[in-house]
Amino acid sequence: MSFDLDTSNPHFAKAVELRKIFVKDAVARDKAGGKPLDQLRLLKESGLLTILIPREYGGAGEPWSTALKIGREFAKVDGSLGHLFGYHFSSVHAAFLRGTPEQAANSYRRSAAGNWFWGNTANSFSKSLFGRQEGEWHVLDGFRPFTSGSHIADYLQVAWEDRLTNERRFAAIPVTREGVHIEDDWDGIGQRQTGSGRVTYSNVRIHRDEVFDFKPNEVKPYQTLTPFQQQSVLLNVFVGSAQGALIAAREYTNEKSRPWIHSGVDKHTDDPWVKRVYGDLYVKTQAATLLADQAAQALDDVWARGHDLTEEERGQAAVKIASANVFAGNVALEVTSQIFEVMGARSATNENGFDRFWRNVRIHTLHNPAEYKTRNVGNWFLTGGYPEPATFQ
Template sequence: MEAVVKDSNIYLEKANLLAQEFAKDAVERDKAGGTPKVQRDKIRESGLLKLLIPKEYGGEGQPWSTVLRIVREWAKVDASIAHLYGYHFLALVRAHLKGTPEQKEYYYTITAKNNYFWGNSSNPLQRTVIGKRVGNQVIINGQKNFSSGSPDSDFLLISWSDQDTNEYFNGIIPTSRKGVTVHDDWDSIGQRQTGSGTVSFEDVIVENHEILGTSDSANSVFATINPILSQSILANVFVGSAEGAVADAKQYTLTKSRPWYTSGVEKASEDPSTLRQYGDFWVEIQSAASLVEKAANKLDEIWEKEFFLSEEERGECAILVAAANVLSGRVGLDISSRIFEVTGARSTASKYGLDRFWRNIRTHTLHNPVEYKLRNIGNWVLHQEYPKAGFYS
């Protein structure tokens, strides 16, 4: 793989302009749920969906750290959009990780050319989609939950279990394929516009060339880094959400909060307790952001090694990313809860939407439990054993 040169400024400027647009109705859209169609189309038009795609296939050839920086920026105002953007790449690169060279070239090229948006319906813990081999095709039936990004997507990363062998497969199909139904049934307390609900498959045809894992590269160490990518994306969602929570709380404290009647100050922003807590928020965010950025740089390193990646190099990155994910989740949950202590009772009104930061972070931190990441880290600290490659480690 050719070395990439970080040139993130132009892309971050574009992302920041979009963030300003997303912020205008983020609170209202969070309440409504559903699919942020207008916002997704703006991302399509921006060209940022091809950011990670190598230049030889028509993309921008940028590293993961640039993608993750945009995820973090968008999470400051809308964690759902940040999630959708990060998981677009998580699905897109699966053909790179586990596909043939021809599959990699095809999906990168067609995505870059058309600014396609990717979604997924590939929850590995839910073996409820069954595939039956019929000649050169597989016919799949069933349904999957947690299908993030599936509404309004152009391609779907899917998975199924073979009805005869129970072997687990991944594949890629157009979302518009006959027999695919994307349901609007996601109703979580957080990440309300990620479309992480159910996708049903009724006699859906998957062609041979759409099935992943048929090349030798599918058994490489590089092919196992998917959980490292997903944890990296979510760590940046957490940090960005924490930053957004403080930014919104700051604005409220400066313009709307009232000092407590025994505080002896004229403005809430002059209260020593408020000053201390904002200082504490800043320190927490700096620690989490530093670790997340360090992990992103390590991810860039292992991505560049591609199929020459060693198990030890993967393990080093897995530990660092897990630590970044744990810390950013803790910091995000803490700050997004405590901001109400510096804004006051009236700030809990739903029209301000300050609660969305906590709800979004809380929803995500439950999908990949901190407890098991900490056990992996502890096993490395005590026994120098890296996490075994799996669906979530």
């Protein structure tokens, strides 16, 4: 397995073409942070931002697995772009999961026609954005942290708590709405261009027709799939980062690494230790890739069930996605760290930028603790009990 996409699929062929462009300045952009505006322009020109929108609304009607594998391809060279691409689709589908059929159709149609890129300001943990009702309007004040994609978005998914009832509400609004301030203050050690900082809302008015008709006490299984989308994006960023780090390390080792003074070999690649490490990392990355593919198929299956999805079907998919996520994160951390041992001391320079793979994975896994997903899988294995629908599950 070479980790190559099947380019007979035109969407995959376009992704490979873009990945070859993205890699050219990936190190420099990681150092600079900020907005990947040229890359966004290329994504819009490629048509890839609409591939998961149903055909009847102007999209390509592709399954989730297509977007996940494209995000994985981007993450081979740039974890930020893999992250942004995948999370975009979670917000694209927000109206379908939380709104009326009419709201979903309208959102899909307008997003496809406008070729919108979506950002997210619906952080599940932050109780920092509140709204009050004024007639037909909800007026928002406060902020949301970890707003991935907001800094380059056309449209935003937003969630807030009602000041009186504490009920969580959801909507979608243009990023140009008066009172919306994109702080673009993300300062993480990794995922430097994701714009995952703060968005401030100052007297932002949202009409009741823009608010999704979501009833927390009447949630159906299909409406609990948002964590599956997000977890699937993360795990494919992990896998893509591991693949990309391993490929980049192999190239460096073949072209630049020198044998250790006590190795007894003339070429670094002849050292049995080096061969064993690469073999071990490849096997683990291959296993993570196969688990990721199984998890992507599981998401495709439950998504295709739509309103008919059962709790048991959801639970089965939850275990597969959690398992793949845990393994992918652990493998990616190991691969992106251990490659330095077999590349050698000269590889660990800022110019090479190989550390970006580890930094991207490390910061992502901190937002996605493997411990709790591992417990869920263990509980299912012991008792047969599926993870309860909740944030990150």
